[in-house]
Amino acid sequence: MSRILNSIVAVCPDMGIGKNGNLPWHPIRLSNEFKHFQKMTMTPLVEGKKNVVLMGRKTWFSIPAANRPLKNRINIVLSRELNTAPEGAHYLASDFSSALHLLDSSELEKQVDQVWIIGGSAVYKVGKIIFPGVPTGVQEENGVQYVFEVYESTDH
Numbered sequence: 001m002s003r004i005l006n007s008i009v010a011v012c013p014d015m016g017i018g019k020n021g022n023l024p025w026h027p028i029r030l031s032n033e034f035k036h037f038q039k040m041t042m043t044p045l046v047e048g049k050k051n052v053v054l055m056g057r058k059t060w061f062s063i064p065a066a067n068r069p070l071k072n073r074i075n076i077v078l079s080r081e082l083n084t085a086p087e088g089a090h091y092l093a094s095d096f097s098s099a100l101h102l103l104d105s106s107e108l109e110k111q112v113d114q115v116w117i118i119g120g121s122a123v124y125k126v127g128k129i130i131f132p133g134v135p136t137g138v139q140e141e142n143g144v145q146y147v148f149e150v151y152e153s154t155d156h
Helices: 031-042 055-061 096-103 121-126
Strands: 005-006 050-056 075-079 092-095 110-121 138-143 144-146
Touching: 005 096, 031 050, 031 110, 031 138, 050 055, 050 121, 075 138, 092 096, 110 121
Parallel strands: 005 110, 050 075, 050 110, 075 092
Antiparallel strands: 138 144
16 A cells, blocks of 8 residues: 655754754753644544554664653554564554555554654654755744644655
8 A cells, every 4th residue: 555654753953853862952941842743643644544653663662661662653663673562552564665564554554644753863864854954933932942843755
């Protein structure tokens, strides 16, 4: 089955997406940025279906244990090191290709609406996801500037 993959990433001005298992601006909390992430990844376009969040092992473990799994979403963790899904994760896939096959399985095919790749850097690289330079239209919250942008591939 052909499927559109969405990606969401928070990027600092020098294109960093994380530092020591945290977002680059940690410990500052950006409530609006987090609400945007939740809205985008949690809201299916098709009623009765759920979105998938696809993430690497390090991203999974960077989420506070109390917030795992990300609620109202099917959580798939990619790892070459783990043999079983980490506690709370719905599924484990050994690589990106296996995750895509899992999405097409009879178990998930009818449940899944949108698929969101949420990191980390290794998953973005494997998915050949490239993000353009930081655009204008900067917002500021708690002394941290950020931008919401949507980029669509014309290659589908």
